[in-house]
Amino acid sequence: MNEHATKPGRYRVVVRGRMGDTLAGVFGELELECRDGTTALTGTFIDQAQLHGLLDRLRDLGIQLVSVNPLD
């Protein structure tokens, strides 16, 4: 097993479109930054499962993913 799968890490998830107040509140635990028609959600995830949870939530809200990058 890859040990990164079970370790906390910071990630930046970029999605298409701007997040207005309604959705921004939903992802309150993350730092949100809107730029050029995209929104970057940055935060620390306790493990990969939590990161996947966010990706699932974005998908379920009809939000399109642009990129996912580890920060450290």
Add this chain to the structure above:
Amino acid sequence: MGSAVSSRAVLVATKLHVPQPRRGLVPRPELVARLTGERRKLILICAPAGWGKTVLLSEWHASAEETRAFAWVSLDRGDSDPVRFWGYVVAALQGIAPDLGESALAALPTAGAALVDAVVAPLINELIASAQQLVLVLDDYHLVHAEPIHDSIAFLLRHLPDNVQIAIASRADPPLPLASLRAAGEITEVRAAELRFSNSEADVLLNDSLGLDLGSSEVELLQLRTEGWAAGLQLAALSVQAHQDRRAFVDEFAGDDRQIGDYLNEVLDDQPARLRDFLLRTSILERMCAPLCDALTEAGDAATQLEQAERANLFLVPLDSHRDWYRYHHLFGDLLRHELARSHPELVAELHRRAAAWHRDHDDVDEAIAHVTAAEDFEEAGELIAQHWRRLVFHLGEVETVIGWLDRLPREILLTDPRLCLARGWIAVLLGRHDEVLEYLSAAESCPPAPGPLYAIATSLDSAIAQLRATHALLCGDVARAREAAQEAVGLEPDGTSLARAVASISLGAALHFAGETGEADAALTEGLERLRAESWRTAAVIAGLGYSASIHAETDRLLQAEQLAGEAERLIESWQHGEGAWAAPASHARGKLLEAGGDLAGADHAFARAATLAGRGGRRLDLAQALISHARLERRRRDEAAARSLAREARRVLEECPDPGVLAELLRKTESTLHIQARRTPETMLPADLELSERELTILRLLATALSQRQIGSELYISPNTVKHHARNIFRKLGVSNRAEAVTRARELGLI
């Protein structure tokens, strides 16, 4: 309670209800034609929320060209339990042909790891025999998160009868062998790109269905902005409705790069305050009916609000034809829940509490536990679990569901409630996980007293713990400790007429049987069985007890009684459909002894092999070793020394794992000496170094010992059949044998497998 029975029945009915296409649906004849025309094994409709997957399936079902019957299962978050999942599938199939899957359904509660063999394979045979043309729809398959379910569906797909087609709708690609299905042209895929609404389809939706009266350029703008996403278009339409100047809003909407979900607020703001409030508060429900909604809102007008919401196209999906039960469209429900948490965070827990209370009063334990857990009332959740786990685990076989309940509790809650530790321990017994049983046994012993009633036949926690300890010791093959713990359990239940005492007596009888104390074992088993029979108690304990008692009688030449006892066990197994349970192993062993005594050696061979399979599956070492030893002795009697040796060696390996194998140790020694088996030889001393098998060869050797064909072994290991053949030839050469059967026998002798 009158509603108690109907609650579960209603749930099943709503899950199997085929959604009817709504009024004003945008027809999609090309897609429907593909679904009707391409008769491939699997239809996969894969797209994120709100792309119209379910709507397409229901339009297909309703279309005139489609003549086949549909078995429809709408999955939800609680369906990651294989027993539940297949229970729903069979129930859906029985909606088409009532006789279909009776035996699969009956085998389900005890199938455990034998899910495919005991449930899916027989079901496939029945599907073939029925010749019924049908489509099995699994909607919202992304909610299934259980490897055994994916494996069983993959198996069904591999062996799918020609008269059956499977249609799966999912938000993500399911973990099924899609690549090989694609390569074989066995899959019809409909993805977001095909589900996308074209301009003309958007026009039908916005102007014909929703009556917005927009110009074609505005329709085009909305189509472009939402990229043809159906739910996005519908949300946009609701926002448009909320604005006086529709044209201006469309322009603004089109030029805005906000997430479409963000427009929910405008949609909500446009609704009457009561309706808005109603939508937010009921959003925590998985499915709802008016009385349930009223329990949450305490407003008493739920029926009116539901009607109003449906009329306003607020993403309400009816779940039955009476329009009693509804759910929100998943996307809309998600958005509402997020909005509720944002705007009224203080309400969320209380709403869950009210939902839990309603479900508890209506005997829907599952939803009650889900809601108290969501409300973080973990002690209340623990109480409900302590009260209900036995029924689910021992009667319904829904082990995974209970594991899910316990997993969602904080660890410290689980580990400080001895009743929950015992629940987890018994589940580990059923799964044959010895170490886990021990872990939760020790946790139970170091817990503070139980915070509520035991909800068990045991009269004290100590008695319940002793009973589990005895069961664990029997499982892992520690005869002395089993005897001690069972003795303690009997002592802790002084009332000679109590059921707990009877169950403890049976454990004691089993321990004494393996200790070689035949007379005492007989007495303890007889005492326990008499009591449990009188109560018409039909549990695993009775079945195992009858099996041991029958074996004892057979071995002491009291064949008539042995025959009666074995017959009684078999009738119980049959009527209770526990044929696949590990506790049926002793009865199968007894049957072997009886057949052997009657001279039916082939029949005995079969019975012993079956006993070993059942015991091995449940991790019951003593039962397994006993079956293997009896089998070895039988093979010797049949003059098949090689088979006898191989079985004796297998028994040896099992006994070596047992802390105290009791009388079986001596029995095996005798068997070995009649077979001229010396002290155990290690594989190293047997094989010259240059003939050692590689890891790969060992893997293949292990698979050669199964019923898999070389081709199947190849696909298991992702190598070609020729490569398997090549490895097999090398294995034969190194082992000095000429065929597969010899290789397996030789490998067993060498302790390689």
